[in-house]
Amino acid sequence: MAPDASDALAVRQKVQLFLNSAQSGNLDLLKKLASQLDDGKGIAITVADVKDANKRGALHFAAREGQTEVCKYLLEDLKLDVDTKDEDGETPLIHAGRQGHTETSKYLIERGANPSIPSDLGATALHHSAGIGNIELLKYLLSREADVESQSDAGTPLIWAAGHAQPDAVKILLEHNASPNAETDDSITPLLSAVAAGSLPCLELLIKAGANVNVIAGGATPLHIAADIGNLEIISCLLKAGADPNIADEEGVKPILVAAGRGSHGVVEALLPVTSRIESIPKWTADGIIEYMQAESKHQEEESKLQSSTAREDNALENRSIPEVSSEAKKKAAEAKSRGDEAFKRKDFQTAIDAYTQAIDFDPNDGTLLSNRSLCWIRLGQAEHALTDAKVCRELRPDWPKSYYREGAALRLLQRFDEAANSFYEGVKLDPENKELVNAFREAVEAGRKFHGADEKKTT
Known part of the structure; x- marks a missing residue:
């Protein structure tokens, strides 16, 4: 050597x-x-x-x-x-x-x-202490004026606490005036997170604090999620609090049909007396509804197989040649990035996109620039553009967990939940301690189970 x-x-x-x-x-x-x-x-x-x-x-x-x-x-x-x-x-x-x-x-x-400085994904020490149920640290951070409503990409500290089934943390955050109806960009609330986590104690605390039991995220209500999970205690709690079993999602599916699609006989029986009859189902009994949904599920599965064989090519990226970048170009890219960062802080996302685009033109090898621009597209609701940037970012930096987060967030906005879950999980494998990725993965899985009516995709 x-x-x-x-x-x-x-x-x-x-x-x-x-x-x-x-x-x-x-x-x-x-x-x-x-x-x-x-x-x-x-x-x-x-x-x-x-x-x-x-x-x-x-x-x-x-x-x-x-x-x-x-x-x-x-x-x-x-x-x-x-x-x-x-x-x-x-x-x-x-x-x-x-x-x-x-x-x-x-x-x-x-x-x-x-304590108020967030990560690039918006998470603070307060989010993490809430998520792991570290009550001593949670109280200390709140005593030092940590922002109880600080928003990360995966929501407020209360959403983290509820989503990780931490009732003691939920109680303390509510005592410090955390909003029980705070929402993420995807309309996820603390109550929806508690239901998805299967936490009855968190759910009861949130309902007592005035959480909306009929909130809708991605077309699904808390009852839809509870019916999908098959948790009778949570369903009973929601119904007592005024949850409406006759609200259908954007595909016209009521919670009872979600439960029937999962073969949850007990849940179907619990919802049957409070659900208005659906005329298209011949036998309005628990067994009759389950039989009907199982037949529908088989039909949808066959159609899905036919469609998936022709859709995969649309997601393929063209091979990119990576040009060399001069030091002068990198300097100009850094200047443009700085302008983009300042615009993003002002929530002037279009100006930020313009600046990041200039930076990318100078240095197309910098995955951070594509990640930043992808986030701006998401803030503007432009999911397709966000996905394109995220995929190139992932190609440039396959070992960076954030590139998978960006890809998953764009797919989630497109309601391609199974693909989003896969992207988030790839990120989790790279960084198992990243609570934002873990939260996003679990929420995408739950949403995918609900919308596609198929067996939950198990990833090992």
């Missing part, structure tokens, strides 16, 4: 050991390696510059593993930025909060960490 290559390999190995020492809490080794890596810029600057491929530095790794003593050295001795962001816009506090490291999270906030 040439001397230069050998030296570069040695540096890479030291960098990996350095980040591992931050993660494992080996402070003595971390200090030793920091001195060895310093090329004259000073230990603080050297340590701040050492990052992995996802732009995560020592502080991110230490926070993620709850290594408070390492965090103290990095923040108090080296004066590192407590709110430094990685490639996904996640701060050390977000990493600590997601893993449930309460003491480390408290320490970071005491050192000036801003």
Whole structure:
């Protein structure tokens, strides 16, 4: 091996050991390696510059593993930025909060960490503490004025708590005036999330707080979701709270037919007395309705097989040749991206699209630009454009979880729920700790089961 290559390999190995020492809490080794890596810029600057491929530095790794003593050295001795962001816009506090490291999270906030800073997907430490049911950290964050209505791509902290069946977290958030009817861009509410999670305690708390039991998301009501899952307790609770069993989805399907399509005899019997008769069904009995829906399901399955064989080509991407990009072009792309970021913050999505398009023209290899433009298209409801950008982003960066999230979000907007679930799941496999992807995957699966009337697609 040439001397230069050998030296570069040695540096890479030291960098990996350095980040591992931050993660494992080996402070003595971390200090030793920091001195060895310093090329004259000073230990603080050297340590701040050492990052992995996802732009995560020592502080991110230490926070993620709850290594408070390492965090103290990095923040108090080296004066590192407590709110430094990685490639996904996640701060050390977000990493600590997601893993449930309460003491480390408290320490970071005491050192000036801003609990309201979101990741690129909008999630804050409050979202994560709500999702995992970390009550101590949840209360602490709220006491430090964390925004209880902060919106991530997967909803508010209350939606996270309900969707992960965390009734204690739901109770606390409601006590802090979290809206029981907050919605995501896809009209998902805390109540819908609680029903999808099968959490009766969360559902009861939300109903008591005034949650709408007849909310509609993607054409489905909470009763549709409960009927699909087959949870009699939740169905009973919804009916007592005023859920209307005669609301049909956009395909004209009532909750009782959803249950019948799943073969849930008990649910069909529970809904039968409160559902108006459907004249097209010859035998208006539990057995008769189930027989009718099973016959319909077979017919739809045969049609679906015929259509799917001719539709796959439409999703294929043409092979892209990747041109070289000069440093001057990259600089201009960065300037255009900055304009796009500012426009996005103002919610001027069309201006942001124009700026990102200019940036892409200068640097077509940068998947981040396509991800950003895809999100803008979603905000404008232009799902096809969003999907096109997301697919190219995924091709450019197949190891980046966010590219799969963008693709799934566009497919979800197009109501291609099974495909969306597949995209989200691919992202989950890359980053199993990403709650946004996990939430999105589960919601897409539930929506797919409802709309397509087929067996839930099991992914292993």
